[in-house]
Amino acid sequence: MLVTDHATDQDHVRPARPHQKLTDDGRRVREVLSYSRRGSRFTTRQAAAWEAHHERWVVPDEAVDDSGFSWDQAFGRQAPLVVEIGCGTGEATAALATARPDANVLALEVWLPGAAETMGRVAEAGLTNVRLCGVDAVWLLEHLVAPDTLEELWTFFPDPWHKAKHHKRRLVTPAFAAVAAERLRPGARWRLATDWAAYAEQMRDVLDAEPRLEGGVVERWAERPLTKFERKGLAVGRTITDLTYTRRA
Ligand SMILES: C[S@@+](CC[C@H](N)C(=O)[O-])C[C@H]1O[C@@H](n2cnc3c(N)ncnc32)[C@H](O)[C@@H]1O
Numbered sequence: 163m164l165v166t167d168h169a170t171d172q173d174h175v176r177p178a179r180p181h182q183k184l185t186d187d188g189r190r191v192r193e194v195l196s197y198s199r200r201g202s203r204f205t206t207r208q209a210a211a212w213e214a215h216h217e218r219w220v221v222p223d224e225a226v227d228d229s230g231f232s233w234d235q236a237f238g239r240q241a242p243l244v245v246e247i248g249c250g251t252g253e254a255t256a257a258l259a260t261a262r263p264d265a266n267v268l269a270l271e272v273w274l275p276g277a278a279e280t281m282g283r284v285a286e287a288g289l290t291n292v293r294l295c296g297v298d299a300v301w302l303l304e305h306l307v308a309p310d311t312l313e314e315l316w317t318f319f320p321d322p323w324h325k326a327k328h329h330k331r332r333l334v335t336p337a338f339a340a341v342a343a344e345r346l347r348p349g350a351r352w353r354l355a356t357d358w359a360a361y362a363e364q365m366r367d368v369l370d371a372e373p374r375l376e377g378g379v380v381e382r383w384a385e386r387p388l389t390k391f392e393r394k395g396l397a398v399g400r401t402i403t404d405l406t407y408t409r410r411a
Contacts, residue, residue: 176305179223180298195298196333197248197321200273208275211282219281221295226306233306236293237266242313245270247299247320247333252280253389254318256287261385265313267292270299300333304341312345315352319391322358334365336372343374346409353383354405357395362403369407377407 178184183191204212221236234240242265249255249269259267269292271277277294284292295302320333334354342352352375356362362379369375382404392402 175229176227177301179226180301194330196300196323196331197272197298200275202274204275204278207282208278211285212274212278215281215285216278219284219293220277221293221297223295223297226295226297226302231306233266233268237291239266241266241291243268243307243311244314244316245299245303245307245312246316246318247303248317249280249294250276250319250389250391252276252283253387253391254316255280255292256283256289257387258316258385259284259289259292260287263291265291269294270297270302272296272298300338300341303338303345307345309344310347312347313350315342315346315350317352317354318386318389319356319395320354320361322356322361324358324360329364332361332364334361334368336368339368339372339375343372343407343409346374348409348411350409352377352407352409353386354407355383355386355392355402357392357400357402359401359403362405365403365405369405372407374410375407376410378405380404380406 180193180195181190183193185191225231233243244262244265244267246255246267246269249271252269255267255269269280271280271294274296277296280294317333323329323331346352354365356365366378369377382402383406395402
């Protein structure tokens with residue numbers, strides 16, 4: 163049996179990925195996801211970046227179904243794994259991966275045009291330590307990252323799902339926080355930022371209550387670049403909250 167360093171499941175069969183789960187009579191299971199599928203149309207630039215780089219840098223969704231899948235293999239080297247959830251167009255990814263040549267930076271983005279644009283930035287920056295994957299980060303962290311291994315986790319401006327009926331779709335929930343905290347290695351950090359005050363409060367409540375984590379609201383992380391998304395929030399008068407939590411030993 164092939165059990166890799168980063169795979170967590172002890173046997174060959176992982177539960178189906180989101181969008182692959184079927185009812186007994188073959189219908190798609192309705193799932194609560196932290197994203198909605200946005201348009202998949204590429205701009206000319208995104209199409210060119212996808213064409214040029216996807217074979218080398220994108221981990222195809224089906225690849226993770228392979229029982230022998232490992233992140234070290236996907237990156238072509240053994241190095242500490244840093245995960246960014248929802249990289250958008252990759253502004254933070256490119257800047258932060260440049261500052262971390264020692265790490266394998268896995269950018270998770272279900273919106274393919276964003277992943278394509280991220281690749282364009284990564285290429286422009288001359289980086290080789292970034293890979294992209296479009297599989298749901300919630301599923302992926304639980305099933306493809308082993309407990310106590312993650313070097314760092316970044317979650318910048320996750321979708322706020324501001325209507326009360328959609329709060330259940332927010333990424334930072336007690337259940338997800340438990341999985342994420344368990345994946346971090348002791349002493350490793352989960353860095354978050356949001357421009358949505360009520361979500362910042364939820365993040366604090368949820369992460370304060372997670373026994374494996376300690377931390378809270380912090381000064382803006384100096385290395386985190388100001389993104390277009392963040393500028394838009396600032397332009398309409400929102401306050402940005404940065405949070406950092408550390409996995410307890
Ligand atoms: C509001 S955008 C922020 C993008 C970027 N971090 C920034 O600051 O510009 C959130 C992104 O997270 C992605 N996303 C949300 N849930 C996700 C999940 N479970 N797995 C992967 N990507 C996800 C969405 O597709 C969206 O592009």
